Amino acid sequence: MLFPDYRPRRLRQSASLRRMVRETQLQVQDLILPLFAVEGKDVKNAIASMPGHFQLSLDHLVAVAREAHELGVPAVILFGIPTKKDPMGTQAYAKDGIVQRAVRAIKSKLPELTVITDVCLCEYTDHGHCGVVKGQTIDNDLSLDLIAQTALSHAKAGADMVAPSDMMDGRVTEIRNVLDEAELSHVPIMSYAAKYCSAYYGPFRQAAESAPRFGDRSTYQMDPANAREALREVSMDVEEGADIVMVKPALPYLDIVYRIKEEFDLPVAAYNVSGEYAMIKAAAEKGWLDGPRVMMETLTAIKRAGADLILTYFAVEAAKVLNDR
Template sequence: MANHLNFKRHRRLRSSATMRSMVRETHLRKEDLIYPFFVIEGEGIRNEVSSMPGVFQLSLDNIVDEMKEVRDLGIPSVIVFGVPDDKDEKGTGAFVHDGIVQQAIRLIKQEVPELLIIADTCLCEFTSHGHCGVVHNGDVENDESLTLLAKTAVSQVEAGADIIAPSNMMDGFVIAIRSALDKAGYTNIPIMSYAVKYSSAFYGPFREAADSTPQFGDRKTYQMDPANRLEAIREAKSDIEEGADFLIVKPALSYLDVVREIRDNFHAPVVAYNVSGEYAMVKAAAQNGWIDEKALVMEKLTSMKRAGADLIITYFAKDVAIWLSE
């Protein structure tokens, strides 16, 4: 009846699962996934994070089995966060030779050498005040913090880290770390910069997992205002000029427009961080039977790839690797 009408029949390319697969534009692969994990001091510890079901704080004696599972699932890389016993005002535990992160990196390199290890480079998990730098009179001191961050990066690479991922949002952190790595002879170590990191309400569960909640104030003087888009381009441009090799956008889901802006303006690999709050909301809804978890997660991560991300840091990495193999 409508054959005489002049309209496009787009449904022809949706007629079957095989047809839809044939013309699919965006693909999510295991190689795109980066698995974050938390290592804590002590022995025999496997603490599930209450706000992140399925995510654990693991002691050193438990991380090897975890890393072997990640490897066997086909996930090529991990990013490590440390939870120390002792903290001080300068975050000394972040850059000492036997820090918890450094111990974890050495152990993984020895036992599961196939994995590429990314070291989160920040002080917040190691400072008694929970801020990402040195604090004087209630203010985070930018330039003084850079010295400690650079020391942290060098110590992580000495332990065996393959990539340094500075997340502190101090001005000049990329060039400070690049200079320190080059001076130490690590010219081939790439920097995966948290170039665009917003002061977001989506970080709450992570702060529980990493024990990194600020003891006073907030991080709005150094993390970005969620209302700003052009600022993201300025931040990324600075980091590229200072020597960044990858650009992270964090969080991902509410900032897909920013992921696209970074993709369109820069030629470096773009990394979307599917953060803890995004993970926790999906898990809570799934536990209540309100959503199809697998379908929702795959749709969400595919949207990050469609927006322009090359890689995704996600707590769902193991689940996704399993689903992609089905």
């Protein structure tokens, strides 16, 4: 039997050969670790649906950030859970808010670690929505100033980057303007540009205590069926001044990651969200999957699709595997 001149198996014969010709190289510096900050001292509340992750008081938060930093993870992204919530989410932009204090705590101990802050109102409003509510409607334009003030307060606290996740139209422009006016033009914006109204966020809403009290977020987050709309969303955010654009979730939207990377000459981030993490953890616990292998295959797929940065709850675990290699 005659074979073609090219035999792909020739380059699969050993681990060394496979590494030499590997097209996609997942690296520790690709990873960003999400962290949840809460009030108090010596608080470490387990998140049942996200094994290995916790709501952390600042003392524990700094310790976890330090572990990630020592493993080579270049950045963390902070989410805050306040003790008090109100209709306008005032703790989101308070000078002494939980995220603002978390930024100062980490930067004082780990100045070389990049600290990114999630900019949204949902964790701070008593209704759980990402903007100002009028009746049963989330008012886009009334929300913009509060979102911009939140980003500004994070930057003043020392955040290295702000990441608006609210999906209000025009928020990147508003944030860029307030940062520039405050002489903080050096602070980059990582925009959740294509954020879908996804069922994969379930565990996160438990972790951040941010489930909406009425309705859902389909009037401002994207319809999962749409792809061309994602390109328009990204184009708008780029024109408004975004420095990095993000797709969220990652795995169900790898086609979107790929299309955005092909279309735009800008760093692309992808958020490997809580539901994706929880499914792998649950299946591994049942013995149905090899957890570490599926974790690395998943992260490699996200990188292969075009993501330059991956926000993932696997960051510390994956860093240990990559460092051992």
